[in-house]
Amino acid sequence: MVTQLKSDIAGLELPELEQALVDLGQPRFHGRQVFQWIHKRGVADFGLMSDLSRELRTTLADHFEIQTPSVVRREQSADGTTKLLLRLADGKRIETVCIPENPSGSPDVLDADRLTFCLSTQVGCAMRCAFCLTGKMGIDRNLTAGEIAGQVRVLVRELNLTDHRFNIVLMGMGEPLHNYEETMKALRILADEYGMAVSPRRVTLSTVGVLPALERLATEPVMPNLAISLHATTEAQRDLLVPINRKYSIEELLNTCRRFPLKRRERITFEYVMLKDVNDTPDDARRLVRLLTGIKGKVNLLPLNEAAGIPFERPSDAAVNRFARILSERGVTVSVRKSRGRDIRAACGQLITESSRDAAPGRRLAMAMSTQAG
Numbered sequence: 001m002v003t004q005l006k007s008d009i010a011g012l013e014l015p016e017l018e019q020a021l022v023d024l025g026q027p028r029f030h031g032r033q034v035f036q037w038i039h040k041r042g043v044a045d046f047g048l049m050s051d052l053s054r055e056l057r058t059t060l061a062d063h064f065e066i067q068t069p070s071v072v073r074r075e076q077s078a079d080g081t082t083k084l085l086l087r088l089a090d091g092k093r094i095e096t097v098c099i100p101e102n103p104s105g106s107p108d109v110l111d112a113d114r115l116t117f118c119l120s121t122q123v124g125c126a127m128r129c130a131f132c133l134t135g136k137m138g139i140d141r142n143l144t145a146g147e148i149a150g151q152v153r154v155l156v157r158e159l160n161l162t163d164h165r166f167n168i169v170l171m172g173m174g175e176p177l178h179n180y181e182e183t184m185k186a187l188r189i190l191a192d193e194y195g196m197a198v199s200p201r202r203v204t205l206s207t208v209g210v211l212p213a214l215e216r217l218a219t220e221p222v223m224p225n226l227a228i229s230l231h232a233t234t235e236a237q238r239d240l241l242v243p244i245n246r247k248y249s250i251e252e253l254l255n256t257c258r259r260f261p262l263k264r265r266e267r268i269t270f271e272y273v274m275l276k277d278v279n280d281t282p283d284d285a286r287r288l289v290r291l292l293t294g295i296k297g298k299v300n301l302l303p304l305n306e307a308a309g310i311p312f313e314r315p316s317d318a319a320v321n322r323f324a325r326i327l328s329e330r331g332v333t334v335s336v337r338k339s340r341g342r343d344i345r346a347a348c349g350q351l352i353t354e355s356s357r358d359a360a361p362g363r364r365l366a367m368a369m370s371t372q373a374g
């Protein structure tokens, strides 16, 4: 007999799980119990689902498995950021990060009251942005909904965060709108009240702007917050920095943003990686203001996280502040992202599966110290 690969029950939304039970000749209502065991209580063994009959547990185990990414390595940054290197069922590796929002300087992540989970949506990335390490790898494959939501289960278990509130940003490896179906399905699994119950309002989807997918996102009944990786103020410059711009230009992207349905007080975040002497001039700042006219948006400046292999430099704090001032003086809300976890290469754009194994200890220490300075 050929052994069939069992499918991953953790990748099913509740209605799918209920249907699967019906297909097995079981009552639908057990779906909620199973979903709760997996997603709310983090149980990865049917045998432990004590309120199900022995027969049902055996039937489930015959047909399904509960896939959970396994932790290959855990790295802790001086600022409290934790990065997990995870291995998926097929041996592929991804990284997922937990960032404390208000670290007391103590490395104890559990003290921080607000946490952000930074999840990956693909193994690698196809977008090849010029300053991003993940982009250098190219794309390997999409993650399944189970693998995307599974990162949350692993973070909660590994960091003892049961019942802890957290936000989610889809800013790990990959382009979420290049893996639309599974990403949106993962968000529905995470939002389910019988599971983690993470409201989409606590989720931010960050994208380079894959336009057809962005237009589709605008029609979703429940939507995450939106962040757009803009990074440039002229088409020529963005063509080079964010190559998908050659297909979906700044002009089209911003027109789509103008039409994007936002509720009262909601705003689109425009991310802007700052590269020394490339896109950090006062002219760039003024052009950015003009581009965003008429859009309910705010700007998040991301001074480049430098890494070997990235052919750009981080601008000085003075250049970043000058840029920020030009925006705010013209009425654009602006913030500067603090780099978190740079010493363990867990900062934005630094996620690659090889991780920091090859970083020399001296360099890592130097980076840890510069992280402290913000």
Ligand code: SAH
Pocket (backbone or CB within 6 Å): 127, 129, 131, 132, 133, 170, 171, 172, 174, 175, 176, 206, 207, 208, 227, 228, 229, 271, 272, 273, 302, 303, 304, 305, 306, 310, 348, 349, 350
């Ligand atoms: N594919 C999504 C998510 C990527 S990561 C997107 O592009 O939006 C989230 C943010 O980190 C993006 O804005 C990305 O451009 C930015 N980023 C990538 N490399 C970076 C680096 N080296 N330093 C700072 N930010 C970087």
